[in-house]
Amino acid sequence: MIAEFALFSGIGDVIQDAFIALIPLSIFFILFQILYLKLPTGHVINLFKGILFTLIGMVLFLQGVHIAFIPAGNSIGTFFSTIGKAWMLIPFGFFLGMLATYAEPAVRILCYEIEKSSSGFIKGKLILYTLSLGVGIAVAIGMARIVYGFSFLPIIITGYAIAILLLWLSDRDFVGIAFDSGGVATGPMAVTFLMALAVGAAAGIEGRDPVIDGFGLIALIALAPILSILILGIIFRIKKVKTS
Incomplete structure (x- = not known):
């Protein structure tokens, strides 16, 4: 009862x-x-x-x-x-980041719309796997930041600087997709579960502040799809050059 x-x-x-x-x-x-x-x-x-x-x-x-x-x-x-095994949060975070993105309904809709709009040229499954891998890596980096206590600012500034550089190198078809993916990946699955995981981890590690160290993970999750899709766009651009 x-x-x-x-x-x-x-x-x-x-x-x-x-x-x-x-x-x-x-x-x-x-x-x-x-x-x-x-x-x-x-x-x-x-x-x-x-x-x-x-x-x-x-x-x-x-x-x-x-x-x-x-x-x-x-x-x-x-x-x-x-x-006393906080390091396990890194591989565990990678695994959960991939699963949360793979299960995210908004990501599934985005992948479906991309495949439909490109007439099957860009496969939805490829976008789904790319986003899942990118977010998994981002969550692992976020957990490493909490475990080892390094600063958030250099990571996020470097990440967006790389994203701006990749804009010029990636296939133009992927630029809009990349930035839409950043917003879609930060859906309810990521925000509710992964953010709670980060805050809980920061609260349990001595010397960590849940507010300072626990938050910021969602920003990394938003950045990861941008980078991963732009890199995928570079691969597609290279393939186009080779086949032309």
Whole structure:
């Protein structure tokens, strides 16, 4: 009985947040439907069914985040740092970074749209694997930063300097994709689980400040897809030159 209560703990606030997020969009659509769109009744009914499913999905996901993802991430990070094997956070972070990106719904949608828009020239699976690998490396670097205590600023400044350089070398088709990928990869999977993991790890290591050392991982996750996709663009550019 206690476990069931914990499962639904705080769900009222989650439902309220989901309603607040969806009601303005619904009102916006209704106004456009009345004034401009004039869509058939069946189409409108299907759209509101979709909104209902979205509401249910948001509530279930956000509730799962609050009762499972965030506590689990904190607990795992604290566990590795308190048993005296904090270095294990580096390979573990790499593995989790890849999995979180591979499971990210927004990343899947991006990959699908890229393959469809390029008429299959750029494979969605290739983009998915490239993003997963890039984010895995970024999370590993973020964990190494927490474990060994080196500064965040040189990493992020160097990373964006390299990204600017790669803009001139990469195939132009990949430039827009790269920067969109940076935003998409920092979705709910990465933010809820990996950020909690980093904060938990920083809290458990002596001499680390969870605010100073625990945050910044999402910035690295946002940077990683930009670099990895631009590098992929360079490979495609070289292939184009060889085949032309």
